[in-house]
Amino acid sequence: MAVKGLGQIDQQYDGSKLRVGIIHARWNRVIIDALVEGAIARMSELGVKEENIVVETVPGSFELPFGSRKFVEQQASKGTPLDVVIPIGVLIKGSTMHFEYISESTTNALMALQDKVNIPVIFGLLTCLTEEQAMARAGVDEAKSMHNHGEDWGAAAVEMAVKFEN
Numbered sequence: 001m002a003v004k005g006l007g008q009i010d011q012q013y014d015g016s017k018l019r020v021g022i023i024h025a026r027w028n029r030v031i032i033d034a035l036v037e038g039a040i041a042r043m044s045e046l047g048v049k050e051e052n053i054v055v056e057t058v059p060g061s062f063e064l065p066f067g068s069r070k071f072v073e074q075q076a077s078k079g080t081p082l083d084v085v086i087p088i089g090v091l092i093k094g095s096t097m098h099f100e101y102i103s104e105s106t107t108n109a110l111m112a113l114q115d116k117v118n119i120p121v122i123f124g125l126l127t128c129l130t131e132e133q134a135m136a137r138a139g140v141d142e143a144k145s146m147h148n149h150g151e152d153w154g155a156a157a158v159e160m161a162v163k164f165e166n
């Protein structure tokens, strides 16, 4: 068994009663789409109904914390509250420090968001030094050498929402 990656699922959680929000950035879209597909596929395997998965987008990863909070609030005010939200972004290091500043600030803001919205916020931010790293972690590389992290995020979303439902 690989050393890294999601540990053994401690049990098969039933996602059939969950409403899940996915909010994704639109930078590095090919990789984003693969991660979103992976999360949806895994959640479907765990019983989450397609009509209960709501997808929203924001321009880039920096917009994920604010966008996620407003997304959760909007769904609640419509009378269709979310049980969990999965922000997804792909940050790839460039030649400046932009990557570092966005990575750290967005990560901290997403962590703090959980207390504001009182539902699990799954950490779906890939922070990669190269495009190849990002492709491999979305299962997009030719060799399909790595695992699609979107699947882990989908599984974590179902577990956290079921185990710690409000």
Ligand SMILES: O=c1[nH]c(NC[C@H](O)[C@H](O)[C@H](O)CO)c([N+](=O)[O-])c(=O)[nH]1
Pocket: 025, 026, 027, 028, 059, 060, 061, 062, 063, 089, 090, 091, 092, 093, 094, 098, 099, 102
């Ligand atoms: O999601 C990303 N946003 C990026 N920048 C945009 C940023 O998230 C904001 O959308 C933008 O700064 C406007 O607020 C990225 N880079 O700059 O490299 C990136 O790799 N990924």
